[in-house]
Amino acid sequence: MSLLEAAPAPLVLPHATPLATPLDDARSQLSAAIGVLGYSDGLHSLLATPRREMTVAVPLRRDDGTTRLFTGYRVQHNLSRGPAKGGLRYSPNVTLDEVRALAMWMTWKCALLDVPYGGAKGGVTIDPRQFSQPELERVTRRYTSEILPIIGPEKDIPAPDMGTDERTMAWIMDTYSVNVGYTVPGIVTGKPISLGGSHGRASATSRGVTQMAIAALKHRGIRPEGATAAVQGFGKVGHDAAVFLTDAGVRVVGVSDQYGAVYNAAGLDCERLSAHVAATGRVVGFDGAEPIDGDALLELDVDLLVPAAVEGVLHEGNASRVTAPVIVEGANGPTSPAADLIFAANGQLVVPDILANAGGVIVSYFEWVQGNQAYWWNAAEVEHKLAERMLAAWHQVVDYAAARDLSLRAAATVLAVERVAEAHLLRGLYP
Numbered sequence: 001m002s003l004l005e006a007a008p009a010p011l012v013l014p015h016a017t018p019l020a021t022p023l024d025d026a027r028s029q030l031s032a033a034i035g036v037l038g039y040s041d042g043l044h045s046l047l048a049t050p051r052r053e054m055t056v057a058v059p060l061r062r063d064d065g066t067t068r069l070f071t072g073y074r075v076q077h078n079l080s081r082g083p084a085k086g087g088l089r090y091s092p093n094v095t096l097d098e099v100r101a102l103a104m105w106m107t108w109k110c111a112l113l114d115v116p117y118g119g120a121k122g123g124v125t126i127d128p129r130q131f132s133q134p135e136l137e138r139v140t141r142r143y144t145s146e147i148l149p150i151i152g153p154e155k156d157i158p159a160p161d162m163g164t165d166e167r168t169m170a171w172i173m174d175t176y177s178v179n180v181g182y183t184v185p186g187i188v189t190g191k192p193i194s195l196g197g198s199h200g201r202a203s204a205t206s207r208g209v210t211q212m213a214i215a216a217l218k219h220r221g222i223r224p225e226g227a228t229a230a231v232q233g234f235g236k237v238g239h240d241a242a243v244f245l246t247d248a249g250v251r252v253v254g255v256s257d258q259y260g261a262v263y264n265a266a267g268l269d270c271e272r273l274s275a276h277v278a279a280t281g282r283v284v285g286f287d288g289a290e291p292i293d294g295d296a297l298l299e300l301d302v303d304l305l306v307p308a309a310v311e312g313v314l315h316e317g318n319a320s321r322v323t324a325p326v327i328v329e330g331a332n333g334p335t336s337p338a339a340d341l342i343f344a345a346n347g348q349l350v351v352p353d354i355l356a357n358a359g360g361v362i363v364s365y366f367e368w369v370q371g372n373q374a375y376w377w378n379a380a381e382v383e384h385k386l387a388e389r390m391l392a393a394w395h396q397v398v399d400y401a402a403a404r405d406l407s408l409r410a411a412a413t414v415l416a417v418e419r420v421a422e423a424h425l426l427r428g429l430y431p
């Protein structure tokens with residue numbers, strides 16, 4: 001039987017429970033897409049399983065002379081459409097299964113936005129806030145040298161994710177370049193502009209999230225100007241999303257971070273809040289808002305909810321209390337399959353992560369293309385090309401969902417999985 005031949009019944013993977021992990025959620029979403037496409041068990045297993053995984057020990061000599069040991073991962077989920085692409089996460093909670101899930105979502109995201117990459121993700125079990133910059137540099141360089149055999153500008157190209165930034169990317173680029181003996185800007189994206197980074201990369205994910213939020217509000221008949229929003233997470237994605245939404249006329253009334261949340265019914269002054277966060281490291285304590293419980297932020301009476309922090313925050317236990325008619329996933333994997341069913345039953349529109357937060361990988365692709373050509377685009381060009389791709393994907397997903405009576409997540413996943421499967425079919429199995 002060929003790879004794509006339909007099997008009588010799709011492979012059934014365990015159903016997500018309230019305690020389901022991100023990997024359970026990712027597999028459950030794939031399973032649903034395979035059910036629509038009717039692919040064989042063999043192809044399903046192939047798409048559910050990472051192509052290559054590496055686990056490495058990352059020892060750190062601390063500034064005080066003691067040694068700490070961390071674990072590092074790099075998972076390449078799929079390489080059928082091009083080099084692997086995906087962020088690097090620094091978090092004490094990173095696990096191999098989480099990285100596997102994030103790598104799978106990257107495969108679907110790249111396929112959906114039609115950028116010529118497979119999906120990957122990396123992680124190191126470190127809390128970056130507990131370590132000095134020289135310590136983070138040593139950890140990054142050691143991790144990079146351990147995974148060196150499987151990364152490269154034509155193999156696997158890391159980028160920033162939670163807990164990492166353009167500084168981290170500069171260290172990876174330098175470590176890789178020193179090891180191969182010449183400068184290789186294409187080994188990472190999300191680099192500082194002075195090292196070959198792209199204009200607009202740092203804010204690209206948030207710009208895309210905002211474009212999807214505006215499109216989704218309009219789709220629901222809600223005027224963005226004057227609509228209200230809550231944003232969970234005030235890091236690279238959440239912060240700029242709150243600023244861009246405010247610029248678009250949306251009243252951002254609540255934001256949160258891992259320490260707590262703040263609320264102001266009249267709308268938050270994002271500029272002053274940013275200054276407060278820069279000074280104190282957290283949103284709570286801001287004098288232009290009242291503190292509220294972090295979980296309560298998700299249940300605020302707003303038109304738009306943007307989860308932009310971690311996975312699994314919208315689940316069976318709280319989904320029925322979430323009232324926002326539009327949910328736009330800035331984070332990867334914030335909504336469990338059980339919560340998806342509740343939102344669908346309640347008529348809430350969820351713009352899935354693989355579409356909503358794809359702006360980052362689109363401009364990462366632009367950065368890689370510019371680097372390969374040694375020809376740089378200006379900020380306006382990048383923004384224009386980003387908006388074009390995001391809105392084209394939005395229309396494609398919305399039309400596909402309407403034609404087949406699917407949720408936006410199901411439509412996006414089916415479109416993406418079909419493209420990856422087609423690449424497998426055309427390439428065939430070796431040997």
Ligand code: NAD
Nearest residue numbers: 161162163205233234235236237257258309331332357360
């Ligand atoms: P970041 O490290 O810059 O910021 C993370 C933010 O989330 C911080 O404000 C942190 O305090 C907050 N946070 C952590 N745990 C929380 C919790 N339990 N409740 C509330 N807030 C919490 O990370 P980032 O780059 O902004 O990434 C955020 C999410 O967006 C992740 O899911 C990431 O995978 C996804 N994402 C990031 C990019 C990118 O370009 N950076 C692209 C696509 C998707």
